[in-house]
Amino acid sequence: MSTGPGLGWPDRADEPPEDQPSGPGRPGGEGVAGEAGPGNAPGEPAPEAGGPPSGHAMWGNTTSGTADNVGYVPTNGGAQQPPPGPRKGPSQGESELVREALKDAKVSRETAVTSMKVMSGRREKEWPRPKHCRIVTIANQKGGVGKTTSSVNLAASLAMHGAQVLVVDLDPQGNASTALGVEHHAEIPSIYDVLIEDMPLSDIVVPATDIPNLFCAPATLNLAGAEIELVSKVARESRLRRALESYDTEAFDYVLIDCPPSLGLLTVNALVGGDELLIPIQCEYYALEGLGQLVRTVDLVKAHLNPKLAVTTILLTMYDARTRLAAQVAEDVRNHFGDVVLNTVIPRSVRVSEAPSYGQSVMTYDPGSSGALAYSEAASEVAHRGAGAAQ
Ligand SMILES: Nc1ncnc2c1ncn2[C@@H]1O[C@H](COP(=O)(O)OP(=O)(O)OP(=O)(O)O)[C@@H](O)[C@H]1O
């Protein structure tokens, strides 16, 4: 499949380097690309989302994921929650103030948590919590597009605003477990035991370090064998769903499932187990390749295994405001998918990529960084959009 039909992709030779190393003199140390600029400021109004062009070669002819037929699907069978009221995002001035106030701060965990609460107070009194648990699968078979980073940081953000959140790490790499500071060596009871050995989820769920209300079902390398071992299991596509159904998910507001970079049985389990699909799309050249295949897989799962599944959210990640390419990818995605694309884009930010090596989300590692602010904005959108659509 070709990428970007008719887009007139710019010549990469004229682009600046991708990312900047952390500079020693810059507390917060982000490269230029990580700073919220005119093209990527969190909370920036979205470009007008046009309707999806019909028969767009890139996407195939499925209609899944378009603004018309993809909406928030409440997991509560239609039960309603009081309207959260119109969303009043921070003005650009407020974001600037927060960024300015925090940029030179060496923040402790406590300060970080408090600062995010203060920031949330500036934006919204409180983020709405869903009446029933929202199970959100975060998938894209393309590798390295920000699935794990988005799972972890959205989860952290939601938890910091009072929600009870569980991250299910469904990737043998165990990156989400690492980023949440959760042990995941071979002896740890993990999601492998749940899927293959019928262990209850309650036996493996552990609290994440640093953030109250945030929990993790860790993945170990054992999970790499699960793709094969699942093949001979009864109800091999529904094993995660069954585990979630037997677990008290109502104790949580959100369950976020971080998928591996494939469309194998693990991802299918996540699609069957979730009610909503969040697709992170990297604002890069090859980002759109394979999306048609993902959408077709979603259609198949919907038709045969999980009619409730809907593509509710698309998140543009690693946006580099210095490149025309990033803007072009973002525009194309918005044109095709319409309203399900979050207004907030996640900028490329060195602090975001550094955080996991400290076993942290960027929300605690550097809450004033552009990446943390953007993930907070994106999480706020997720919380408000879900609640709004449930009216
Ligand atoms: N906004 C960002 N700015 C800079 N680096 C980022 C950003 N988001 C993610 N990264 C980095 O890009 C790499 C890939 O991100 P991530 O692991 O989240 O992708 P993934 O889709 O989960 O990958 P995989 O398919 O291997 O599971 C990681 O090194 C991560 O730290």
Ligand SMILES: [Mg+2]
């Ligand atoms: Mg990952």
